[in-house]
Amino acid sequence: MWQDLSDSLKNEEFAVVAVAEEGKGPEQARPWIERVNPTYLSLIDVEHRVASLYGMVNVPQSVWIDEEGHIVRPPETAGATDHFRRNDPGTEGAMTDADLAARVTARDLYYTAVKEWVKTGKHALDGDQARQKLPKFTPQMALADANFRLGLWLRRHDRSAEAEPFLAEASRLHPDSWNIWRQSAELNEAGFAAGPKFWDRVRSLGDKPYYPPPDLPGF
Amino acid sequence: MVTVLTDRGEHEVATTGGLRLSAADAEKISGWTLKPEGMCRDELCVPLAGDARVGGQVDLAAFWSLLGNPVVATATGDAWVLGTAAETRANALAGLQAPDFTLPDLAGVSHSLSELRGKKVFLTTWASW
Incomplete structure (x- = not known):
């Protein structure tokens, strides 16, 4: 593509x-x-x-x-x-x-x-x-970013158990970030963060889009 | 040694409790210089609380929080993130100049967005997950 x-x-x-x-x-x-x-x-x-x-x-x-x-x-x-x-x-x-x-x-x-x-x-x-x-950037998002970064760093250094609370806190602080949630989530057999919890989360969007369409002609 | 993660990179420094470190290391990590009037960058100086500077050492975490930036650390204090305030992120985009970054390709070769000046750039993200 x-x-x-x-x-x-x-x-x-x-x-x-x-x-x-x-x-x-x-x-x-x-x-x-x-x-x-x-x-x-x-x-x-x-x-x-x-x-x-x-x-x-x-x-x-x-x-x-x-x-x-x-x-x-x-x-x-x-x-x-x-x-x-x-x-x-x-x-x-x-x-x-x-x-x-x-x-x-x-x-x-x-x-x-x-x-x-x-x-x-x-x-x-x-x-x-x-x-x-x-x-828009909020203080919660900034704090989420810091937690996320530490969580990712810990996980890359084989400290996954320590990473967990930081990753969870990041997602709690910035719930709109699918990047943070999915990068923290368990992967399914196919290697995708698309297990039952992912679908629960998508379903809870209701009428809100997962992929907001771009503001371009035809969308 | 303690690891400190910032927008400027990843640093290994010696500390004496918390994130108290030498003025030289504080400057290397933060870009701010310890002077009699406080921590200074360009024309701006920010006064430090009395207990944030002891014997030439700076409490960089305290200073970073004073600037309004998020600070997160492990329970043992062996790894710290000195984050970036929302206002700083928003200001960086407000002028519409695309924030620069340098990242490696699969072979480990670094590339910067700014090297592509003179071309239109379609910057896109993806992930395996």
Whole structure:
């Protein structure tokens, strides 16, 4: 996906920077990256530093940055949709063919917008618009970040039992961060933080989105 | 030795109880310099409470909290996070200049966002989990 984006814009002054938020260390990301063997920059962020700096709360989230290093679109969902919620094992539903198609359409729509921006500047927000969409930072979030960072550090140093309360406190202080919760959660057999507790948490969102759609045409 | 994690990096320092350390280590970790008037950076000096400076040692945790930043430590005090206040994070974004960062790729080679100045950048996150 990002390789296609990068390839299709190789004649433009453009770069994809994909940051893996991997609190357990780079080896978690290795198989995924090696499968793609990307030519774009693929970086490993064991401390979730990028999420902290930009106020990101989920993956995938993206920021568009212009040639002068200015943010022209603050963090927003990058092509993912809530269709996956139909697969909730608690409701025994499943994504229909129409859901699957809609999911692909949304992703294509998003990446078409990225390409339009790179080629023509379309969809870039002006300063006031961009500032309005900046994430809000609270003291609770700042304290959550500090707890999360210590928890991740302890876990990487084989001190998981000590890490637990810091990770739990981080999630309690910043409940909107799926990054913090999922990076702290147990993984299922497939290696995803998508066990029963994940689905309980998703269900408790009710009408709120898991992946808020980007404010782009068609969404 | 004690590990101190900040936005500037990870540091190993000697301490004498809590996060009391030498003025030189305090400066290396925080970017603030101990002077008679307090802890100083550029033109700004922040006075320290009497017990936060003893015999050339600085209580960096106390100073960091005084600045309004979060401080978290292990029960034994062998690892500390000197965090960043919400206001500082918000101010860093308010000018819309994309905050710089330096991170390694899989081969361990470091790359900085600022190296890409002159190009449009699609900065995106993902995870294996």
